[in-house]
Amino acid sequence: MYYIGIDLGGTTTKAGLLNSNYEIVQRATSVSGMLKTQDEILSDIINLSRELMYKENITEQDVHSIGIGCPGITIPKEGFVISCPNISFSNVDMKTEIQKHLNLDVYVENDANLAALAEVIAGAAQGTTNTIVITLGTGVGGGIIIDGKIYRGSFWGAGEVGHQVIKFDNGHLCGCGKTGCWEQYASATALIRDAKEAILNTTSTLLELSEDNITAKTIFEAANKGDLVAKDILDNYLYFVALGLTNLINVLQPEVILIGGGMSAQKEKLIEPIKNHISSLLSHGQDLKTEIKCAILGNDAGIIGAGLLGTTFNN
Numbered sequence: 001m002y003y004i005g006i007d008l009g010g011t012t013t014k015a016g017l018l019n020s021n022y023e024i025v026q027r028a029t030s031v032s033g034m035l036k037t038q039d040e041i042l043s044d045i046i047n048l049s050r051e052l053m054y055k056e057n058i059t060e061q062d063v064h065s066i067g068i069g070c071p072g073i074t075i076p077k078e079g080f081v082i083s084c085p086n087i088s089f090s091n092v093d094m095k096t097e098i099q100k101h102l103n104l105d106v107y108v109e110n111d112a113n114l115a116a117l118a119e120v121i122a123g124a125a126q127g128t129t130n131t132i133v134i135t136l137g138t139g140v141g142g143g144i145i146i147d148g149k150i151y152r153g154s155f156w157g158a159g160e161v162g163h164q165v166i167k168f169d170n171g172h173l174c175g176c177g178k179t180g181c182w183e184q185y186a187s188a189t190a191l192i193r194d195a196k197e198a199i200l201n202t203t204s205t206l207l208e209l210s211e212d213n214i215t216a217k218t219i220f221e222a223a224n225k226g227d228l229v230a231k232d233i234l235d236n237y238l239y240f241v242a243l244g245l246t247n248l249i250n251v252l253q254p255e256v257i258l259i260g261g262g263m264s265a266q267k268e269k270l271i272e273p274i275k276n277h278i279s280s281l282l283s284h285g286q287d288l289k290t291e292i293k294c295a296i297l298g299n300d301a302g303i304i305g306a307g308l309l310g311t312t313f314n315n
């Protein structure tokens with residue numbers, strides 16, 4: 001049996017065909033984003049799916065279902081997309097539209113939820129039942145799995161961990177319109193912003209190391225080489241990451257929290273200090289029992305989670 005997973009991103013629509021071992025055996029992509037209309041994106045999804053089946057020499061009968069991950073709010077079982085602000089894709093009956101062309105079961109889901117589902121079924125959180133997967137990238141995304149199932153909340157929008165407010169006074173303005181959101185302190189964007197601000201007034205090797213192009217990676221590198229400015233910024237950043245995670249642990253007490261996104265390439269250099277900060281932030285006498293690890297599926301998590309979405313529904 002095969003599974004089709006579609007990851008509808010802000011700039012690219014990525015499609016993958018999974019085999020019964022949940023491995024991606026075929027891939028196809030097309031350009032997406034604001035330049036395309038809703039109808040064009042829908043035809044892309046249909047064409048990419050046909051391309052995958054053609055390449056593998058299979059038909060719809062060999063495919064369990066198709067899952068589509070969207071950067072927005074969806075009603076998964078109805079196959080309905082409520083809104084995806086970044087790609088102007090809203091109020092789309094995806095299931096009906098796709099089934100006009102493909103004889104397949106169709107499911108849709110928020111992309112961060114799918115990344116979490118993928119890690120639980122086929123990644124670093126296999127075998128766990130209460131799991132949170134956080135993505136530290138341009139923003140901060142989150143997917144919550146409770147009792148092995150995606151937790152969507154009562155109105156389909158749960159898991160927006162990036163907008164928990166962690167700073168009340170003079171907090172940075174967030175894209176959501178509020179100030180002091182976790183995303184403004186825990187995203188890669190926030191780390192880079194702080195580094196750029198700090199080196200304006202101090203002596204640091206950060207600029208030489210990165211040739212005026214500071215990234216999360218170059219900040220970690222500078223800190224490893226003993227640059228005090230980089231060390232300071234990084235420690236402050238990891239404290240804020242830990243602060244938001246401590247809130248999540250206090251509310252949900254998950255078995256494991258996985259950290260994904262570009263930042264997870266730093267592995268133990270990221271995880272160890274975060275664990276230390278959480279231990280000191282937890283209330284007195286409370287041990288850190290939640291395992292904190294890096295996610296392992298990387299950019300494929302979206303496709304894998306989308307492909308496997310249909311297996312989590314009882315039809």
Ligand SMILES: [Zn+2]
Nearest residue numbers: 163174176181
């Ligand atoms: Zn916000």
